[in-house]
Amino acid sequence: MTRVKPLAAAAIILGLALFATPALAGDKTEQYYYSYGANGINESVPGFQLAMSISASQLPVKMTRVDAISAGFGKIFIADSAQARINVLNGETCEFEASIKLIRGSDNKIVIQENGEQLMLKGPEGVYACEELEEIYIADTAGERIIVLDSKDYSLKKIIAEPSNFVGATSFKPSKISVDGAGRIYFVVQGSYEGIIELNPNGEFSRFYGVNKPKVNILDYFWKSLASDEQKQKMAKSFAPSFSDIDIDSEGFVYATTFDISSEKMIFRFNAKGENVIREEGYLPLQGDFTRFFEFKDTPSAFTAISESGFGAYAVVDKTYGRVFVYDFDGQVITIFSKLGNMKGDLREPSAISWNGYDLLVGDKALGVVHVYKPTQFGLAALQATESYSKGEWAKATELYERAVALNANFYAGYSGIGRNCLMQRDYSQAVYYFKLAQDSKGYSQAYNGYRAESTQKWFPIYFAVVLALIGLIVYSEVRYVRKSKTRF
Amino acid sequence: MSARAKLVSDLKFMLRTIGHPFDCFYELRFRQKTNWALVFCIYAACGLVAILRTYYAGFLISYDTQHYGVNNWQLFFSSLFPYFLFALANWSVTTLFDGNGSFAHVVMVLAYALVPKLVCDILYIAISRYVVLEELALLSAVSAIGLIFFCFLVFAGLCVVHEYSPLKNIATIAATAAAAVVILFVCMLYLQITGKVIGFFTTIFTEIMKRR
Numbered sequence: 001m002t003r004v005k006p007l008a009a010a011a012i013i014l015g016l017a018l019f020a021t022p023a024l025a026g027d028k029t030e031q032y033y034y035s036y037g038a039n040g041i042n043e044s045v046p047g048f049q050l051a052m053s054i055s056a057s058q059l060p061v062k063m064t065r066v067d068a069i070s071a072g073f074g075k076i077f078i079a080d081s082a083q084a085r086i087n088v089l090n091g092e093t094c095e096f097e098a099s100i101k102l103i104r105g106s107d108n109k110i111v112i113q114e115n116g117e118q119l120m121l122k123g124p125e126g127v128y129a130c131e132e133l134e135e136i137y138i139a140d141t142a143g144e145r146i147i148v149l150d151s152k153d154y155s156l157k158k159i160i161a162e163p164s165n166f167v168g169a170t171s172f173k174p175s176k177i178s179v180d181g182a183g184r185i186y187f188v189v190q191g192s193y194e195g196i197i198e199l200n201p202n203g204e205f206s207r208f209y210g211v212n213k214p215k216v217n218i219l220d221y222f223w224k225s226l227a228s229d230e231q232k233q234k235m236a237k238s239f240a241p242s243f244s245d246i247d248i249d250s251e252g253f254v255y256a257t258t259f260d261i262s263s264e265k266m267i268f269r270f271n272a273k274g275e276n277v278i279r280e281e282g283y284l285p286l287q288g289d290f291t292r293f294f295e296f297k298d299t300p301s302a303f304t305a306i307s308e309s310g311f312g313a314y315a316v317v318d319k320t321y322g323r324v325f326v327y328d329f330d331g332q333v334i335t336i337f338s339k340l341g342n343m344k345g346d347l348r349e350p351s352a353i354s355w356n357g358y359d360l361l362v363g364d365k366a367l368g369v370v371h372v373y374k375p376t377q378f379g380l381a382a383l384q385a386t387e388s389y390s391k392g393e394w395a396k397a398t399e400l401y402e403r404a405v406a407l408n409a410n411f412y413a414g415y416s417g418i419g420r421n422c423l424m425q426r427d428y429s430q431a432v433y434y435f436k437l438a439q440d441s442k443g444y445s446q447a448y449n450g451y452r453a454e455s456t457q458k459w460f461p462i463y464f465a466v467v468l469a470l471i472g473l474i475v476y477s478e479v480r481y482v483r484k485s486k487t488r489f
Numbered sequence: 490m491s492a493r494a495k496l497v498s499d500l501k502f503m504l505r506t507i508g509h510p511f512d513c514f515y516e517l518r519f520r521q522k523t524n525w526a527l528v529f530c531i532y533a534a535c536g537l538v539a540i541l542r543t544y545y546a547g548f549l550i551s552y553d554t555q556h557y558g559v560n561n562w563q564l565f566f567s568s569l570f571p572y573f574l575f576a577l578a579n580w581s582v583t584t585l586f587d588g589n590g591s592f593a594h595v596v597m598v599l600a601y602a603l604v605p606k607l608v609c610d611i612l613y614i615a616i617s618r619y620v621v622l623e624e625l626a627l628l629s630a631v632s633a634i635g636l637i638f639f640c641f642l643v644f645a646g647l648c649v650v651h652e653y654s655p656l657k658n659i660a661t662i663a664a665t666a667a668a669a670v671v672i673l674f675v676c677m678l679y680l681q682i683t684g685k686v687i688g689f690f691t692t693i694f695t696e697i698m699k700r701r
Binding site for chain 2: 038039436439441442444445446448449452
């Protein structure tokens with residue numbers, strides 16, 4: 001016995017040593033194309049690839065910064081606050097068409113302001129092409145005004161300066177701007193904690209809209225609950241995180257994003273009441289990259305711009321890792337692409353994003369470049385499937401989802417889409433199969449519920465017979481037991 | 490008594506332990522009724538159930554339908570590790586607190602207490618294949634019942650084998666938790682240092698190989 005114990009101890013120590021592995025560098029997840037699923041990172045087929053880059057060398061004017069991009073009327077509008085210009089490009093060929101700096105009236109004469117100066121852009125950080133109103137809205141941030149131009153000849157329609165009924169601590173420095181079909185103007189002011197500002201079509205101040213909730217820190221909450229009023233005044237206030245960019249979808253919902261890491265949510269879709277109604281049905285919340293899956297990433301994604309495609313899919317661009325995330329309406333990842341770097345198509349400080357049909361235009365503030373990314377076969381199938389689904393063309397959507405899945409077997413939103421179609425056609429067993437592939441628990445649950453009800457109905461006589469037999473068995477044994485005990489006594 | 494008859498009677502005794510823990514643990518401890526083969530079989534079944542759960546639990550329990558990177562041995566041993574740790578910690582604590590049970594006794598108590606938990610876990614795995622999201626809460630009740638039963642049996646068993654009053658038993662179980670943390674800490678420390686040492690020698694080895 002005395003000799004066994006040291007031996008056992010030695011065996012345990014050796015066994016433990018087997019578990020010890022030397023730390024090895026290398027991150028197999030550090031790959032260029034991936035998406036997120038139930039198990040974390042999944043390899044993915046590229047969804048977008050660089051088609052061309054628009055930089056100052058292709059333009060007759062200087063372009064040193066790209067603050068905002070907007071596509072509309074078959075044209076691309078690029079706001080450059082450093083040169084104080086709006087550059088207009090052809091939407092298809094991306095050739096230079098015009099550059100707006102001096103604003104002309106409808107009589108083609110330069111507008112002279114009341115103080116005798118020519119009306120000139122001072123530093124526009126936002127531009128929005130409103131197709132419904134055929135107007136171009138320029139947020140002239142340095143000039144503290146919004147300039148509205150006609151979409152055809154870029155002549156001045158109106159200037160919206162700070163409205164007389166404007167309230168709040170926010171200064172009137174419109175940065176990113178969006179306009180809905182009714183002419184209501186929404187804009188954000190960088191660093192404002194009061195929310196998005198909404199103006200009526202006539203330029204009057206309407207309200208602050210969609211206040212962003214900060215994360216609640218339990219420790220801070222505890223200390224603040226103990227602190228006296230005087231102490232509270234000295235403490236650092238936690239302000240609502242400001243929005244970095246907004247966009248409006250075809251139904252008038254306002255998409256917004258923030259790069260403040262103290263914010264609880266990163267991407268928003270506000271309804272008319274200013275409530276966030278974004279769908280987060282993916283496996284993981286809408287936060288871009290998840291640093292816990294990477295060895296060399298520790299700061300979260302910071303979204304600087306957002307763009308809605310017109311069919312439910314939306315794209316956000318992150319300045320921490322230079323990534324573009326394309327989500328579908330349910331918040332499932334369609335594709336992730338691009339990165340920070342110095343190679344062709346890489347970004348340094350992404351600041352703007354816009355859809356141009358199925359293409360994505362990504363603007364870089366530091367490089368003064370707009371990258372045009374075109375969808376690959378897979379990307380196109382996935383986007384078109386999302387579009388068909390949002391239009392209610394189920395059969396076409398299923399066909400496209402099937403194509404997308406054939407091109408990229410890790411496209412989970414595709415399996416989900418096929419599953420949803422099977423569910424609508426009451427083909428429950430197929431729906432269960434696809435929802436399992438999609439690792440979609442909600443969809444699976446719905447489909448399985450139908451499947452179970454169906455099979456219960458089908459096998460009901462057998463279930464019934466088994467239950468009857470069991471009851472019979474119990475009754476029989478009871479009867480026999482009673483008879484036996486009668487004979488015994 | 491033939492081997493087969495003994496096995497049957499031991500199995501019957503195992504089931505009786507569920508209903509009459511204090512009496513049965515007394516007999517297991519003091520009248521040498523423990524069937525050690527059975528104890529090891531129960532632990533093996535426990536590891537097996539952990540593996541079964543990974544492969545056969547319903548989709549809503551484990552999303553992973555493809556089972557890439559599942560290591561059966563790792564599953565097996567990692568599911569048994571907590572019991573081993575508890576037994577070790579409890580034995581070390583009770584030795585200091587005048588407990589009369591040995592390490593083997595604690596291991597035996599845990600094994601016999603695991604029986605209802607295993608039954609509930611198997612039921613859980615079987616039912617989980619036929620539930621939808623709304624019924625998941627009901628399902629978790631099944632495994633919770635097993636867990637609570639297990640805790641009660643462990644409590645009863647430890648009372649008997651260490652000859653403790655209930656209050657003292659609670660105190661030693663609390664101390665067991667602390668001891669388990671200490672053991673884990675020492676293990677981690679050991680693993681870290683061993684890793685460093687191995688890394689050091691690997692580096693030296695690669696250096697020599699490259700300088701040749």
